[in-house]
Amino acid sequence: MQGGPARAVKSAAIPGIKHIVAVASGKGGVGKSTTAVNLAVSLTKLGRKVGLLDADIYGPSVPKMLGISGKPSMNPEGKITPLRNHGVYGMSIGLLISNPENSAIVWRGPMVMSALQQLLYQVDWGEKDFLIVDMPPGTGDAQLTLTQRVPLSGAVIVSTPQDIALMDARRGVNMFQKVHVPILGLVENMSFFQCPNCQHRSHIFGTDGVQEAAKEIGVDVIGKVPIEISIRKCSDEGTPVTASEPDSSEASEYLRIAKAVDQKVSEKKTAMPSVFMD
Numbered sequence: 450m451q452g453g454p455a456r457a458v459k460s461a462a463i464p465g466i467k468h469i470v471a472v473a474s475g476k477g478g479v480g481k482s483t484t485a486v487n488l489a490v491s492l493t494k495l496g497r498k499v500g501l502l503d504a505d506i507y508g509p510s511v512p513k514m515l516g517i518s519g520k521p522s523m524n525p526e527g528k529i530t531p532l533r534n535h536g537v538y539g540m541s542i543g544l545l546i547s548n549p550e551n552s553a554i555v556w557r558g559p560m561v562m563s564a565l566q567q568l569l570y571q572v573d574w575g576e577k578d579f580l581i582v583d584m585p586p587g588t589g590d591a592q593l594t595l596t597q598r599v600p601l602s603g604a605v606i607v608s609t610p611q612d613i614a615l616m617d618a619r620r621g622v623n624m625f626q627k628v629h630v631p632i633l634g635l636v637e638n639m640s641f642f643q644c645p646n647c648q649h650r651s652h653i654f655g656t657d658g659v660q661e662a663a664k665e666i667g668v669d670v671i672g673k674v675p676i677e678i679s680i681r682k683c684s685d686e687g688t689p690v691t692a693s694e695p696d697s698s699e700a701s702e703y704l705r706i707a708k709a710v711d712q713k714v715s716e717k718k719t720a721m722p723s724v725f726m727d
């Protein structure tokens with residue numbers, strides 16, 4: 450137990466969902482949503498049933514990246530039906546509000562939490578092996594509350610190799626450790642650029658920074674994703690690279706990440722906690 454007096458925060462399980470996995474980053478723009486979407490699609494390739502919740506209230510990008518749009522319908526019980534594409538059932542705050550870029554940014558903590566509670570418990574997720582949660586970037590109050598309120602099986606931290614990003618990534622790791630959520634691993638995004646002509650690898654943001662930090666913090670690096678035009682282009686078009694170019698080296702790296710996540714959540718030590726202490 451860390452950080453002062455103990456306070457038990459109950460987090461209710463979501464019926465039908467075996468594992469909830471957060472994809473988080475210490476700061477914005479490092480490729481968290483890209484990782485979340487491609488991880489979700491890759492898990493379906495392993496035969497898992499997967500939902501994807503866009504909890505990035507400040508910049509919901511899952512609808513665009515997963516290629517889902519339109520107002521979701523309600524089932525007879527009054528629950529929201531997620532939208533399916535590329536084998537993944539997705540839901541986002543971006544699908545429920547008319548102008549997400551302009552409205553969500555001014556929301557206060559309690560409003561954010563109530564919107565997220567709705568996305569978690571008022572959506573008809575059905576039977577799923579995984580619910581991947583694309584977290585809001587950073588380690589502020591909204592993020593901390595989310596880690597306490599959602600019964601997470603574990604978290605994946607996304608970082609670029611830049612020092613500054615690493616410092617932020619450490620903060621992200623600390624936040625989950627504080628509430629006893631296991632870190633399933635670190636994904637080094639934009640790890641290197643491979644020249645399409647000569648295949649030379651340039652480590653634009655430096656080398657081995659993430660590896661060293663991961664060792665220091667005691668978490669595994671479960672994937673190194675290159676900076677690659679196809680990753681950005683496919684995301685922009687709503688056809689994640691794992692769905693549109695499944696035989697590419699990028700897709701196989703995401704599959705490696707998915708396998709690590711799948712394996713780690715089934716290990717006993719990462720069993721879903723029902724009570725967190727802070």
Ligand SMILES: Nc1ncnc2c1ncn2[C@@H]1O[C@H](COP(=O)(O)OP(=O)(O)OP(=O)(O)O)[C@@H](O)[C@H]1O
Nearest residue numbers: 477478479480481482483586675676677680681684
């Ligand atoms: N490995 C990569 N190669 C090329 N482009 C990438 C890669 N990863 C992410 N991008 C691009 O970088 C931009 C930011 O990525 P993304 O939206 O996933 O980041 P984020 O951390 O979720 O950002 P935010 O903080 O806004 O939620 C997007 O245009 C995305 O397509």
